Amino acid sequence: MSTTLPVPLLVYAQHQSVLDLEPARDVRATLPVANSTKSFWFTDPDVTPLPTEGSEGPLTDDADICIIGSGITGASAAYHLARSLSDGKIANALGRPVKAVILEAREFCSGATGRNGGHLVSHTFFDFLKCQTEHGKEEALRSYNIEEYVVKEVTKLLEENSKGDDVDLVAGGRLILFFSKEELLEAKSDFLAAKEIGLDLSGIQWFTKEETQAKYGASYPSVLTPGFSLWPLKLVGVLFSLANKIGSGSSSSSPTFSATLHTRTPVTSILPIPQSSDINAVFPRRHNLNTPRGNISCSYIVHATNGYASHLLPHLTGSNGIIPTRGQIIATRAKVGLDILTRTGGTGNEGLEYWFPRPVKQPDEKYPLVILGGGREVKPQFQFYEIDDSIIDKEVGKALRAFLPAVFPGRFEPGNEPEIEWTGIMGFTRSGDPFVGPVVDHNNSSNNTAYEGQYVSAGYTGHGMPRAYACAEVVSQMIVADIKKEKWEPPEWFPRVYLMTNANRKEYAKV
Secondary structure (H helix, E strand, O other): OOOOOOOOOOOHHHHHHHHHOOOOOOOOOOOOOOOOOOOHHHOOOOOOOOOOOOOOOOOOOEOOEEEEOOOHHHHHHHHHHHHHOOOOHHHHHHOOOEEEEEEOOOOOOOOOHHHOOOEEOOOOOOOHHHHHHHHOHHHHHHHHHHHHHHHHHHHHHHHHOOOOOOOOOEOOOEEEEOOOHHHHHHHHHHHHHHHHOOOOOOOOEEEOHHHHHHHHOOOOOEEEEOOEEOOHHHHHHHHHHHHHHHHOOOOOOOOOEEEEEEOOOOOOEEEEOOOOOOOOOOOOOOEEEEEOOEEEEEOEEEEOOHHHHHHOOHHHOOOOOOEEEEEEEEEEEOOOOHHHHOOOEEEEOOOOEEEEEOOOOOOOOOOOEEEEEOOHHHOOOOOEOOOOOOOOOHHHHHHHHHHHHHHOOOOOOOOOOOOEEEEEEEEEOOOOOOEEEEOOOOOOHHHHHHHOOEEEEEOOOOOOOOOHHHHHHHHHHHHHHHHOOOOOOOOOOOOHHHEOOHHHHHHOOOO
């Protein structure tokens, strides 16, 4: 197989060993930097809501639920809260709609979601054996099912609301290229193990090196899995809009939920509110969120801050927490049309590189723009603990520029400069699993009373698009169950290892 690629191969073990190391310095996340690079997804001036919505004028100073972060997690939390509360029972008890506020440090959806590659693809059978060995068959099935669930539910939501074209939804599939024999053998083993226990893998197509070359122009064995690409920022805008649409009720019903957005409103700290006489109320105010624009009191908090989570939750600092990690992406022009390039996206090198072609929409647009991310493996520390997305790394950029011409000879011009290049901050965990559920400080249990009413869904390890939507749904379910004084039960598709607390993981391990 080719050894002329501009990135080192078979680096997963090294990647994991670096991830496992405790940092030698204080690596608590800061607030997002103000002068970030501009993502391609911000080049459309007609996105809604406006990037700076709610950044001026009066600040909401009181809310029932505060959601910190306006990416896929924050918008999904608002959307699912609106759905769960649409029966009006809580609103009727209050005599008003449930009030939520979404707070964003920079512009709307300016974190990882507004900077990622735009894939909406399940991981399918990949890493199945590893998950089964570490957590058992049921958890391996759930790790598969949650991603299938997200892809199905998000595409159905877009179809039912006629928003597919608005977000450039393309069902092109995902081609995984195997640059080494080791990768191919591991994938085959995962596939056979997943198939043996009954997963539906009928949509999977395997190609030899020659078949891949003939169809896609890359001389490597490959496998094609179902999948989509889209404009992630616009998807988040759709979720935010639907949350308020659902919450507004109909002509025959009263409003049940509202979500107010405040951008350029970073939360700098959270302080507890002493217990007051309304402790038995539906929404006792428990927290004061401090921002440069003023304070907001609220009852529940959703930390949807991903790589920045340790800024407000310092116990999530370090290798046992959520590790901020800088990713880098380019948008580069192909030298052939979609009839040759195809609409299929792809990944390679143990998933560290990923790409997909954008739809061609303009009459004068002869060749498609291709979004390509990756290149972290050319850096010894894999860009772990990097929190500054105003920086573009030259070595990573060099590898990205050379990657597609090397993999797809003749379809990309060597030396061609990208039309735009940007970076973004992801949130990695040692296990690869996100942290979902009530906030708990395992290092200082006496501090946990201060976190009452606070929830987190973060740490997606660069794989948030097929997981964050559902993880936020679970957090929303937990909050609504707590409001109604009911016991929360996990959906069958939800992996128990994602749960924030060890007690919860054990309690629901066999549910």
